[in-house]
Amino acid sequence: MNYESTIPSDDLARLNDQDGRSTNRRRLIIAAAVAVVLLLAYVGYHYFTGSGNEDDSVSQAPTVTVMVPGKQQVTRTINATGTLAARREIPVSVVGEGGRVTNVYVDAGDWVKQGQVMASIDRSVQSQQAASLRASVGVSQADLNLAQANLDRAEKLVDRGFISKADIDRLTATRDSAAARLKVSQAQLNETQARNSRLNIVAPKAGFVLERNVEPGQTATQGSGVLFLLAQNGEMELQAQLGENDLANISVNTTTQVTPVGTDKVLTGTIWQISPVIDPQSRQGIARISLGFDRALRPGGFASARIQSGTSEVAVLPESALQNDSKGSFVYIIGPDNKAIRRDVVIGAVSSAGLSIASGLVGTEQVVLRAGGFLSPGETVQPEVQKASGA
Structure with a gap:
């Protein structure tokens, strides 16, 4: 006899549901136990092998090339631009x-x-006036000659009693008047001739x-x-615009190198005047650099100047070490814990040796030479020191 056939269908379904729930509950308990075991194993592994992982993380840190720049004697160079003009313009x-x-x-x-x-x-009218005055001079000269002759003859007759002293005085006055008229005519002629000469x-x-x-x-x-x-004597000048700090670091008679825009010609000039005032709007002044005549110099054009303003001891870095962002220029230096540290710097003169650092470095830091753009502050690295050029 089939026993199972005697169990009602509803009871059979209820039994199957209970068996399924029991099976699912056992599976959940087993999964939770496995998870706890794995977690304990993970914690134990890291607890007992933590120092080894730290060594592994250090060994996996990126290697960067660094240098200790020290300090070098460099010539400070000021770059400026300005307008070309005649040194002495004569209208x-x-x-x-x-x-x-x-x-x-x-x-x-x-x-x-x-x-x-x-x-x-054109001086056609003025020439006729000069001719008229020249004739007047001739007339005045003739009158003077006649008056002088009459006076001379009368003086010879005074001793004989034919001419009185009063006649002599009258003739003398006539002679003096003729001489004065001659001078007036001559002065008028000279004035006209001077005016005519100024027509040129x-x-x-x-x-x-x-x-x-x-x-x-x-x-x-x-x-x-x-x-x-x-342009008097053909002399030119560059009116270089400089900031207050740069003006304070230059002096008269300093030799400069000037390059007119649009040419590769380098001309030598000398600072002959430094502006005694500063523009209150631009905070700049003018250094006037005298230049000899050259066809490349065209007044009104632009030119650039390199002005040497003494020497100083500063750190010098290659261009690859410098980074820039919205806050300005900076480099990465490596601290004692081999972590990258951002250091803001101010760039000074540019020379064949590299970029001089006006401020921000003392020269004893380990500065990242390359790959600074891939680093971030606080990142651990493996520094590899490169000897500074010129050290």
């Missing part, structure tokens, strides 16, 4: 009464000598013509403005 305009320009004899880019005629102005536009000094602003046929008067602009 030339109409000196006399002016008139119509008849000829222009020089152009921009020409050299002129002192007193050289640069342009002439002449170079007051020798120099190089920078601008020509006049053409033949133009009417030039004293209100016409500058007709020519000269």
Whole structure:
């Protein structure tokens, strides 16, 4: 007889559910026990082997090349830019009464000598006035000659009694009046000739013509403005813009190297004047660097200057050691615990030896030479010291 067939179906389902729940409960208990065992094993492993892992972490730290820069004697160099100009600009305009320009004899880019005629102005009317005055001088001279002759003859007749002393005085006065009229005529002629000579536009000094602003046929008067602009003796200058600190570190007669923009020509100049005032807006002043004439120097253009301002002992690093971010320039140095430390620095002069560090380093630190961009503050590294160049 089949026994199972006598159990009702509902009871059979209830028994199956109880068996399933018992099985699941046993599985959960087994899984929890296994997890506890694994956790205890993990804690015990790290407890008994902790020092070994620390050694492993150190051995896995990245290796970086470091150097102890020390200090080197470097020449401080100040880089500046500025505008080129004539050292002494001489504007030339109409000196006399002016008139119509008849000829222009020089152009921009020409050299002129002192007193050289640069342009002439029509003087046809003035020439006639001078001729008239010259004739007046002749008349006055003839009157003087006649008055002198009459006086001479009368003086010879005084002793004979034919001429009185009063006649002599009258003739003397006539002679003196003629002499005075001659002087007046001569002065008027000289004045006219001087005025006429000023109709020519002449170079007051020798120099190089920078601008020509006049053409033949133009009417030039004293209100016409500058007709020519000269650079006295062709001398130029660079008006270099410098900050307050840089101005304090330079002096007159310092030799500089000047490079006009757009050329590779390096010219030698000398600081001849340092601005006694500072612009309150830009906090800058001007150092005037005198330069000899050169076709590469064009007033109004820009140029750069390298000014040597003495020597100092500073740390020098290669460019690869420097990093930059929004806070400025910095390097990574390695502390006693082999951890990377950020150190903010101020870059000074740039030379063939590298970048001088104006402040931020004393020279005894271990500075990361390369791969600083891949480090972060506090990261453990293995430093490998490289001897500083020049040490």
